Structure formats: C-alpha cells, structure tokens
Amino acid sequence: MKSLIKMVWTEAKLFLREPVGAFFTLLFPLIMLFIFGTVYSNIPAGPGSGGPGGIGSLIPAFMAMVIGITGLMAITITMATYRENGILRRLRTTPVSPLIVMAAQVAVVFTMTALGTILLIIAGKLVYHVRFDGSLLSLAAGFILASLSFFGIGFILAGIMPTARTAQVVAMVLLYPMLILSGAAWPRELMPAAVQKVSAFLPLTYVVNLLRGLWFGQAWGEHLLDVGVLSAMLLLGVVISVKTFRWE
Amino acid sequence: MGKIVQVNGLRKCYGGTVAVDEISFEVQEGEIFGMVGPNGAGKTTTIECLEGLRKPDAGTLRVLGVDPQQAGQALCLQAGMQLQQSNLPDRLKVWEALDLYASFYPKSVDWNELLIRLGLEEKRNTPFAKLSGGQKQRLFIALALIHDPVLVFLDELTTGLDPQARHAIWDMVRDVRARGKTVLLTTHFMEEAERLCDRVAILDHGRIVALDTPETLIRNLGAEERVVFIPGRPLPPGFENSLSGKVQLEVQGERVVIHSKNDLQVPLVSEVVNLLASQGISYHDLRTEQPSLEDVFLSLTGREMRE
Numbered sequence: 001m002k003s004l005i006k007m008v009w010t011e012a013k014l015f016l017r018e019p020v021g022a023f024f025t026l027l028f029p030l031i032m033l034f035i036f037g038t039v040y041s042n043i044p045a046g047p048g049s050g051g052p053g054g055i056g057s058l059i060p061a062f063m064a065m066v067i068g069i070t071g072l073m074a075i076t077i078t079m080a081t082y083r084e085n086g087i088l089r090r091l092r093t094t095p096v097s098p099l100i101v102m103a104a105q106v107a108v109v110f111t112m113t114a115l116g117t118i119l120l121i122i123a124g125k126l127v128y129h130v131r132f133d134g135s136l137l138s139l140a141a142g143f144i145l146a147s148l149s150f151f152g153i154g155f156i157l158a159g160i161m162p163t164a165r166t167a168q169v170v171a172m173v174l175l176y177p178m179l180i181l182s183g184a185a186w187p188r189e190l191m192p193a194a195v196q197k198v199s200a201f202l203p204l205t206y207v208v209n210l211l212r213g214l215w216f217g218q219a220w221g222e223h224l225l226d227v228g229v230l231s232a233m234l235l236l237g238v239v240i241s242v243k244t245f246r247w248e
Numbered sequence: 249m250g251k252i253v254q255v256n257g258l259r260k261c262y263g264g265t266v267a268v269d270e271i272s273f274e275v276q277e278g279e280i281f282g283m284v285g286p287n288g289a290g291k292t293t294t295i296e297c298l299e300g301l302r303k304p305d306a307g308t309l310r311v312l313g314v315d316p317q318q319a320g321q322a323l324c325l326q327a328g329m330q331l332q333q334s335n336l337p338d339r340l341k342v343w344e345a346l347d348l349y350a351s352f353y354p355k356s357v358d359w360n361e362l363l364i365r366l367g368l369e370e371k372r373n374t375p376f377a378k379l380s381g382g383q384k385q386r387l388f389i390a391l392a393l394i395h396d397p398v399l400v401f402l403d404e405l406t407t408g409l410d411p412q413a414r415h416a417i418w419d420m421v422r423d424v425r426a427r428g429k430t431v432l433l434t435t436h437f438m439e440e441a442e443r444l445c446d447r448v449a450i451l452d453h454g455r456i457v458a459l460d461t462p463e464t465l466i467r468n469l470g471a472e473e474r475v476v477f478i479p480g481r482p483l484p485p486g487f488e489n490s491l492s493g494k495v496q497l498e499v500q501g502e503r504v505v506i507h508s509k510n511d512l513q514v515p516l517v518s519e520v521v522n523l524l525a526s527q528g529i530s531y532h533d534l535r536t537e538q539p540s541l542e543d544v545f546l547s548l549t550g551r552e553m554r555e
Contacts (some may be wrong), residue, residue, distance in 0.1 A: 006351035010344055017339040090334035093299065095321040096350040
C-alpha cells in the first residue's frame with residue numbers, strides 16, 4: 001500500500017511534468033470547447049444538437065474525446081516507453097508487483113482525465129451557461145465506466161506492440177478515426193448513413209452515446225447496449241491487460 | 249552461511265548459440281567476486297540467471313540458499329541489483345527515485361545518508377536525464393543498496409565512464425564490502441577486476457577458463473617481469489651476470505631492458521637498482537612492467553582482450 005501511494009504520487013508529478021500529455025488532457029478539451037462554442041453560438045438553433053442547446057451536447061462529446069486520448073495515448077505511450085527504456089526492467093528487481101505498476105497508472109491517468117472533464121464542465125457552465133439535465137452521480141458513474149473500459153486498450157497495446165514507436169502509431173491510427181467518426185468531435189447526426197454504420201464498430205461511439213444520454217437526463221435503461229459494450233470492454237481489458245503485461 | 253552464491257553446471261542457450269556452457273563457481277560471504285571476460289563471454293547471462301531474470305536451461309543455482317527461479321520476492325528483499333540495461337523516467341528527480349524505491353521494501357536505509365555517501369547530495373533535485381553517466385551509475389548503486397541487502401549484483405558498472413568516475417565507483421564498491429556485504433560483479437576491464445576483486449573468474453565463450461585471486465592468477469602465469477631504464481653511461485659487459493636467477497639483457501638504442509621470469513625471491517627491480525648503485529651508474533626513466541590479468545587472459549585464450 002505504501003508503495004502504491006508513493007508510486008501514484010510520483011507518477012502524477014511525472015504526468016504533469018510532461019507538457020504534451022498534460023496539454024492534451026487538461027487544456028486541449030477547453031480549447032476545443034471555445035472553438036466550437038464560438039462557432040455554435042453564432043447559429044441559434046445548433047445543428048444536430050441532439051438535445052436542447054447545441055453547446056450542451058458538446059460537453060459529453062468532449063468528455064468522450066478526453067477519455068479516448070488518455071486511454072489510447074497516455075497509457076499506451078507511458079507503458080510502452082517504460083518497457084522499452086528498461087524502466088520496468090529496473091522495477092522488476094524490486095518486490096513491487098505488476099499490479100501496483102498498472103494500478104498507479106490507472107489512478108493517475110483517471111485522475112487527470114477527471115480533472116480535464118471537470119475543467120470542461122466548469123468552463124461550459126461559466127462561459128456558455130450550458131444546460132445539464134442529468135444527475136451528477138449518474139454522469140460520474142458513466143464517466144468512470146467509460147474511462148476504465150478505455151484504459152484497457154492502452155495497456156493491451158503497450159503489452160503486445162514490439163516497440164514504443166509502433167504502439168504510439170497504432171494508438172494514433174485507432175484514435176483519429178474514432179475521434180472523427182464516433183461523434184466525439186462533432187455530432188454523428190451530421191454524418192452520412194454509411195459512416196454512421198461504420199461508427200457502430202467504434203468503441204468510442206458507445207462512450208459518446210452513454211455520456212450524452214446521461215448528460216440530458218436519460219435513464220441508464222435507455223443505454224443498455226452502451227453499458228453492455230463498455231462493461232465487456234472493461235472486463236476483457238482487465239483480463240487481457242494483466243495477461244499481456246511484460247516487464248521487458 | 250559461508251557460501252552466498254553456488255552455481256553448479258549452469259547452462260543457457262539462445263536459439264542455437266550457447267551463451268553459458270556448464271559453469272560452476274561459488275561466492276563466499278564478504279568478498280568481491282568478479283566475472284571478467286570479453287563481450288559475449290556469458291557474464292551478463294550468468295548474473296541475470298542468478299538474479300532470477302533469466303531461466304537457466306540446466307544447472308543448479310543457489311543464491312542466499314534459494315533457487316532464484318523459485319525465490320520470488322525473497323531474493324529481491326535480500327539482494328540489491330544494478331542491471332546493465334535499465335533506466336528511470338527522464339523527469340524523475342534523484343531524491344524522488346530514492347524515495348520511491350525505498351517505499352518498495354519493508355525496511356530501508358536512510359536515503360539521505362546514501363546520497364551523501366555516493367556524492368550525489370548536490371544532485372538531489374536533478375532530473376534523471378540531466379545526470380552524467382557516472383552520476384546515473386552512482387544513483388543505480390544507491391538504489392541497489394537502499395534496502396540494505398546482504399548481496400549486491402553489479403553488472404558492468406563502470407562501462408562508458410571516464411577513469412576518474414571509475415575510480416570513484418571502485419572506492420564505493422570497496423566501501424560496500426567494508427560494510428560486510430558480498431559483491432558479485434561483471435566487467436570487461438581486466439584492470440578493474442585486478443584492482444577491485446578478491447577473486448576473479450575469467451570467462452571466455454561461456455566457460456570459466458580460470459578462477460582464483462588476481463595475484464595467484466598472475467603468479468601462476470610465470471610471466472616475465474621487465475625493468476626498463478636509461479643508464480647515464482653504457483653498461484659494462486656482463487652486467488646482467490651479477491643478477492641472481494635467469495635474466496636477459498637487451499639494449500634498444502639508449503634504453504636497456506632486463507627481463508626475468510618472476511620466480512625470484514627478491515623483486516628484479518630492487519636487484520637492478522642495487523647493482524646500478526653499487527657500480528656507481530646513474531640512470532633515469534626507470535620503470536617496471538609487471539604482468540597483469542590482461543596477460544593471463546592472453547596466455548589462456550591466445551587472444552587479446554578486446555571489445
């Protein structure tokens with residue numbers, strides 16, 4: 001326990017010292033909000049808002065974007081680099097278990113993702129007075145499920161890719177279409193029907209659907225498919241992450 | 249527990265290549281034991297089998313009384329390891345690394361004191377990536393010592409360091425022994441093995457070709473001792489006949505070289521100096537050339553120790 005706490009604290013400091021990671025998690029969503037917010041506020045009835053007030057629907061979409069970025073990029077790059085550089089090799093000669101190493105990453109990246117999300121919600125409330133019709137507790141639960149289910153992908157990629165460079169490239173190849181097609185960057189309703197069909201195969205689509213539903217106060221019962229897909233990802237993610245973990 | 253490490257018939261292959269071929273040795277409590285040999289001799293494979301990082305193909309290993317493959321955490325708790333290839337996160341500061349690694353063990357030493365002992369106290373807030381090669385190695389030694397282990401593994405710890413940093417690290421290793429620890433190290437510097445180790449195993453192509461104290465290895469070589477000097481005036485003929493034992497004299501321009509098999513009771517150099525003084529011959533630039541472990545390796549393998 002002592003080592004887990006110390007490791008979480010150390011990894012949190014390292015995360016914040018890495019400008020790129022901190023930027024994409026904490027500042028990038030805000031910048032996206034301000035850009036899209038400016039665009040949307042010029043169009044009174046926001047296009048494809050999926051709910052009242054166009055900007056309101058951006059917040060859950062950008063939450064999904066942060067989850068996609070941290071799950072696929074932050075975890076993958078950190079873990080793959082730690083392995084490639086021999087940082088894990090050095091840890092291997094200590095009594096520390098792989099579970100502690102992974103748990104520390106999850107704790108830190110989850111906290112940073114949550115921080116990025118909270119900043120996003122506060123900015124939306126203060127600057128654009130977005131409407132929030134759901135329950136905070138429910139939204140938080142959906143956020144936890146969605147982020148943890150995505151972290152698994154990062155660990156698996158880091159575990160199975162031969163080098164840090166390949167892991168990073170594969171993560172980007174997976175991430176970008178997801179950001180564009182899942183509705184995280186702009187509403188799915190604006191996309192052609194064929195593209196919408198493709199997006200049904202992208203995990204991030206389920207995150208967007210669930211979080212947007214919860215944001216607008218829909219019941220969990222209306223999102224059983226999203227919850228099912230994400231829970232399955234979470235379960236598989238934990239099992240495969242532990243199985244694919246390699247010290248070197 | 250006299251024998252800290254016991255290796256019996258260790259064998260390890262990678263694909264079709266035999267990296268370690270049936271080697272056996274023991275490390276006694278409180279000694280600095282060195283494995284020396286050229287790159288690819290099997291030193292790192294051997295030490296990593298002992299650390300439990302690699303699984304041997306055959307042979308029995310006992311480290312602190314346990315099999316490293318079965319030991320799990322027990323070995324990590326009692327042995328400190330400095331690896332040939334390992335790293336810390338670039339932005340991790342020196343004190344943070346020590347603080348973090350100290351938290352992994354049920355008991356650890358005061359790392360502030362370690363910092364001072366290893367001369368790193370001025371670097372406590374420096375990120376890992378900004379440290380010099382020697383400072384990184386000292387930090388890795390500190391991490392290997394943080395839980396006060398009884399046995400310390402050091403794999404190629406001075407490779408890539410300048411001579412000054414190397415000497416500082418040697419002092420540190422001697423200090424570790426002085427605190428009653430046992431040290432098992434690998435190096436491809438013969439000079440390092442000769443000056444640092446109590447006993448040395450010379451490895452070549454996965455086999456131990458010699459194992460003893462550096463002094464015994466050199467003495468058993470029966471190699472020549474040479475004294476070289478420039479006399480103030482030409483030596484009288486038959487000068488060397490007044491020296492005891494079987495000696496040869498060679499004149500190279502103004503330089504004189506006297507060789508002898510080092511089986512004499514009195515060192516050759518003192519005989520030569522005494523003889524020169526008694527005959528009133530002045531001399532300058534006198535030096536002796538002693539055989540070294542390098543010569544031992546050469547005579548055992550027929551090859552120079554080259555990287």
